[in-house]
Amino acid sequence: xxxxxxxxxxxxxxxxxxxxxxxxxxxxxxxxxxxxxxxxxxxxxxxxxxxxxxxxxxxxxxxxxxxxxxxxxxxxxxxxxxxxxxxxxxxxxxxxxxxxxxxxxxxxxxxxxxxxxxxxxxxxxxxxxxxxxxxxxxxxxxxxxxxxxxxxxxxxxxxxxxxxxxxxxxxxxxxxxxxxxxxxxxxxxxxxxxxxxxxxxxxxxxxxxxxxxxxxxxxxxxxxxxxxxxxxxxxxxxxxxxxxxxxxxxxxxxxxxxxxxxxxxxxxxxxxxxxxxxxxxxxxx
DNA sequence: GCTCAGGTGGTTC
DNA sequence: GAACCACCTGAG
Numbered sequence: 055x056x057x058x059x060x061x062x063x064x065x066x067x068x069x070x071x072x073x074x075x076x077x078x079x080x081x082x083x084x085x086x087x088x089x090x091x092x093x094x095x096x097x098x099x100x101x102x103x104x105x106x107x108x109x110x111x112x113x114x115x116x117x118x119x120x121x122x123x124x125x126x127x128x129x130x131x132x133x134x135x136x137x138x139x140x141x142x143x144x145x146x147x148x149x150x151x152x153x154x155x156x157x158x159x160x161x162x163x164x165x166x167x168x169x170x171x172x173x174x175x176x177x178x179x180x181x182x183x184x185x186x187x188x189x190x191x192x193x194x195x196x197x198x199x200x201x202x203x204x205x206x207x208x209x210x211x212x213x214x215x216x217x218x219x220x221x222x223x224x225x226x227x228x229x230x231x232x233x234x235x236x237x238x239x240x241x242x243x244x245x246x247x248x249x250x251x252x253x254x255x256x257x258x259x260x261x262x263x264x265x266x267x268x269x270x271x272x273x274x275x276x277x278x279x280x281x282x283x284x285x286x287x288x289x290x291x292x293x294x295x296x297x298x299x300x301x302x303x304x305x306x307x308x309x310x311x312x313x314x315x316x317x318x319x320x321x322x323x324x325x326x327x328x329x330x331x332x333x334x335x336x337x338x339x
Numbered sequence: 340g341c342t343c344a345g346g347t348g349g350t351t352c
Numbered sequence: 353g354a355a356c357c358a359c360c361t362g363a364g
Contacts, residue, residue: 072345184346190362191345237360242347279347300345332345342364351356 056121056128062142064165065096065119071166071333073289075179075192076217086208088199089135090172091216093208095122122209137167137292145323155310156327159334166329169289173257174250175217176290177275180282181242197234202226224251242277249275265293288325297324302335 065085069077076088085096097120121132133139146160182194195217202218224247231240249255255275260268268291272283280299287296297317299307307315320327 180345181347183344185344185359186346186361187344187363232360235361238347238358239360277347281346285345298345302345336345344361344363347359349357352354 056123056125056132058119058121058138059117060119060138062146062164063119063136063138063167065098067163067165067333068167068169070336071163071329072188072336073285073329074169074171075188075195078192088214088217090175091204091206092131093206093214094132095208095210096120097122135170137170142167142326145326148320148323149327150316150319156330159330160327162337163330163333166326166333168292168294168325168329170292171290172217173260173286173290174220176286177246177250177272177278178217178223178243180285181246181277182236182239183285184239184277184282194234194236198223198236201234220247220250223247239277242275245276246278260291265295268293269296288328294322294325297328300332302339303328303332306331306335 065077066079068074069079069085074087078086080086083098083100085098087094087096099118099120101117121128123132142164146164149156149160151157178198179191179195183191186194196215198218199215202222203215206214206216208214223243226244226247228240228244231243236243250257255271260271263271265287269280269283269287272278272286273280278286284296284298287293288298295317297303297315315324317324
């Protein structure tokens with residue numbers, strides 16, 4: 055069991071930030087996370103509610119997060135996964151003092167972190183995300199895992215399924231996937247799984263490319279355009295200059311940054327700013 | 340019935 | 353290269 059006290063680390067906020075589709079609340083103060091073939095139970099302990107005065111939803115930022123894993127598992131995997139060796143306060147401190155909108159967004163979502171998730175899992179997840187809503191995406195991933203993943207048990211003897219390997223998915227037919235309600239994305243999943251399984255795209259090689267090259271390489275896969283490639287670059291490859299622009303971000307950009315977003319100023323952390331904006335817009339819209 | 344949900348790919352001008 | 357449009361599905 056590992057306890058983390060961090061001002062900029064909130065599992066509920068990460069859960070709602072839309073970067074991870076296998077993190078769910080199972081009770082008010084307990085979450086379950088599936089990552090690749092791993093499972094993690096997470097407890098949330100609030101600080102004294104009397105400390106919270108404005109009821110703005112920031113309450114969960116200050117408190118303790120309990121990861122139900124060994125110190126060794128934390129050191130070797132989860133610490134990096136949650137990007138906990140990096141100070142997000144430093145990112146927030148870089149925000150333009152005159153940019154009221156971004157300052158508010160960052161304050162509102164200060165518990166968000168950019169996770170370092172599995173590349174293959176993000177590729178499939180964000181192909182499925184197009185023209186789709188979050189609950190349905192989660193359902194499709196669950197279905198795919200149950201059908202093509204491996205059955206496992208948690209320490210509490212609860213059953214879960216690992217994320218399907220490219221090899222396993224490459225053997226599925228388009229019709230099989232359509233029957234699972236993936237719709238027109240079925241063809242993309244088939245094509246992508248085959249290209250990864252037979253080595254036409256190397257996931258390992260993606261890690262060593264810079265942002266522009268990784269993005270271009272990802273876009274060779276069917277069903278992956280600029281937006282989805284940016285999501286994979288940010289949430290899996292940790293390319294912090296990736297700035298996925300979906301319909302919501304596009305509207306915010308038009309409204310608050312008609313002259314263009316200052317990417318130069320936020321070199322190395324534009325993706326974090328995107329997440330603050332996305333989450334703020336999602337919750338405030 | 341119609342629109343919309345975190346888009347992509349193909350066609351057209 | 354910008355502007356269409358089809359594409360599965362389920363919820364409101």
